[in-house]
Amino acid sequence: MARFPDDFVxxxxxxxxxxxxxxxxxxxxxxxxxVFVARPGxxxxxxxxxxxxxxxxxxxxxxxxxxxxxxxxYRFSISWPRVMPTGRGSVNRAGLDFYSRLVDGLLxxxxxxxxxxxxxxxxxxLQRELGGFRNRDVASMFADYxxxxxxxxxxxxxxxxxxNEPFEFACFGHLYGTHAPGVRNPFAYLxxxxxxxxxxxxxxxxxxxxxxxxxxxxxxxxxxxxxxRAAPAKxxxxxxAAAARVNxxxxxxxxxxxxxxxxxxxxxxxxxxxPPVEPGDxxxxxxxxxxIGLNYYSREKARNxxxxxxxxxxxxxxxxxxxxxxxxxxxxxxxxYHEGLTEVLAELRTRYGNPPVIVTxxxxxxxxxxxxxxxxxxxxxxxxxxxxxxxxxxxxxxARAAGSDxxxxxxxxxxxxxxxxxxxxxxFGLVYVDYATQARIVKxxxxxxxxxxxxxxxxxxxxxx
Ligand code: IFM
Numbered sequence: 001m002a003r004f005p006d007d008f009v010x011x012x013x014x015x016x017x018x019x020x021x022x023x024x025x026x027x028x029x030x031x032x033x034x035v036f037v038a039r040p041g042x043x044x045x046x047x048x049x050x051x052x053x054x055x056x057x058x059x060x061x062x063x064x065x066x067x068x069x070x071x072x073x074y075r076f077s078i079s080w081p082r083v084m085p086t087g088r089g090s091v092n093r094a095g096l097d098f099y100s101r102l103v104d105g106l107l108x109x110x111x112x113x114x115x116x117x118x119x120x121x122x123x124x125x126l127q128r129e130l131g132g133f134r135n136r137d138v139a140s141m142f143a144d145y146x147x148x149x150x151x152x153x154x155x156x157x158x159x160x161x162x163x164n165e166p167f168e169f170a171c172f173g174h175l176y177g178t179h180a181p182g183v184r185n186p187f188a189y190l191x192x193x194x195x196x197x198x199x200x201x202x203x204x205x206x207x208x209x210x211x212x213x214x215x216x217x218x219x220x221x222x223x224x225x226x227x228x229r230a231a232p233a234k235x236x237x238x239x240x241a242a243a244a245r246v247n248x249x250x251x252x253x254x255x256x257x258x259x260x261x262x263x264x265x266x267x268x269x270x271x272x273x274x275p276p277v278e279p280g281d282x283x284x285x286x287x288x289x290x291x292i293g294l295n296y297y298s299r300e301k302a303r304n305x306x307x308x309x310x311x312x313x314x315x316x317x318x319x320x321x322x323x324x325x326x327x328x329x330x331x332x333x334x335x336x337y338h339e340g341l342t343e344v345l346a347e348l349r350t351r352y353g354n355p356p357v358i359v360t361x362x363x364x365x366x367x368x369x370x371x372x373x374x375x376x377x378x379x380x381x382x383x384x385x386x387x388x389x390x391x392x393x394x395x396x397x398x399a400r401a402a403g404s405d406x407x408x409x410x411x412x413x414x415x416x417x418x419x420x421x422x423x424x425x426x427x428f429g430l431v432y433v434d435y436a437t438q439a440r441i442v443k444x445x446x447x448x449x450x451x452x453x454x455x456x457x458x459x460x461x462x463x464x465x
Contacts, residue, residue, distance in 0.1 A: 364388040
């Protein structure tokens, strides 16, 4: 039960905007996040990502760390505006070359590259001129960009991820306005989501046309939603129904179209708000995949509330809240709930036909402290992160034992990085980044993960470094 097979892919993930910095180096165009972080009050402590982890300059060191950790694979994202400064038309060769060097560096260290093509940093020009993903044409522009990247890297990259968490991008960016592009408009949410799904489907076809024999998937978040009140509470049945509605709106809204070719009934039959589906869309969106990527962190609880527009439910929120950090609640305020990962993998078997799955993100933020001194003496004893990773991996093993076709797991994240509206305040990394000096310190969790990858057996790897 505790052993992972030799071909199980152990990796770590990151995304371009969260680590690269260098927003206008070598011909890169601006992204919606570049301007969003510059607006006062949008990011905690007024942080921006102009430097972030300085990965654009320091990538050789990060690749070295990933290789030395023994990672089988590294998931990073490609910045669309680095490759196509205005999102369409002319290609910035220097941008493509950066990723080409990164791929070569990873392969030289024996680490398999898993690039994601869209992790939220949409070219600003597409937002300003066309309304971003609210506009259907942006889906085909994304496919053109995907083809360009696949043409350049497809001789070395065998595993592709099209989009990351289309639900979060649509919801936080277009309904709540807490993420770029900062739109708060219920009528923008479903078009922004649908066109990302369409972009995904068109990109799958485009990548395969350029790079035969590669594997393609999408990285989708799944946050199980449970009723806030259970029987015998009088409201239990109403909360159960509320939880089902929210599950549709957060989870099945992207898994349904991609894996089954259909939106959940509650979404498809919306009287006022419906996804703008056109003939042929669902076929493109449900193009068969080589794997589905699953991002899992925590669960939500829903309480029936007819007064809340759209979802008629209060949701207890995986969104950051000011709650004290404990063993059971991470620095993001998110509940530690590993059982949810086993549940989600079970529903992928029963409702979605047991597709090959890779957990493309799992991990946790904690308040890390640096002990010791000097370049080699500094340590980060992050036992809570080690325990969190153990819990998640045991939940994955339970699902594998029950029949899930789970093929790999990527920790979020390789290094601490820019956590969107939370800025630099939340650290998810296996590697600590001292933002004042940009020094990297492999945390105890990174050392533990390295031992686990070598042993492939949870029971034989001690927590202590
Ligand atoms: O940092 C993010 C990542 O960009 C997308 N998935 C969730 C992570 C933690 O919030």
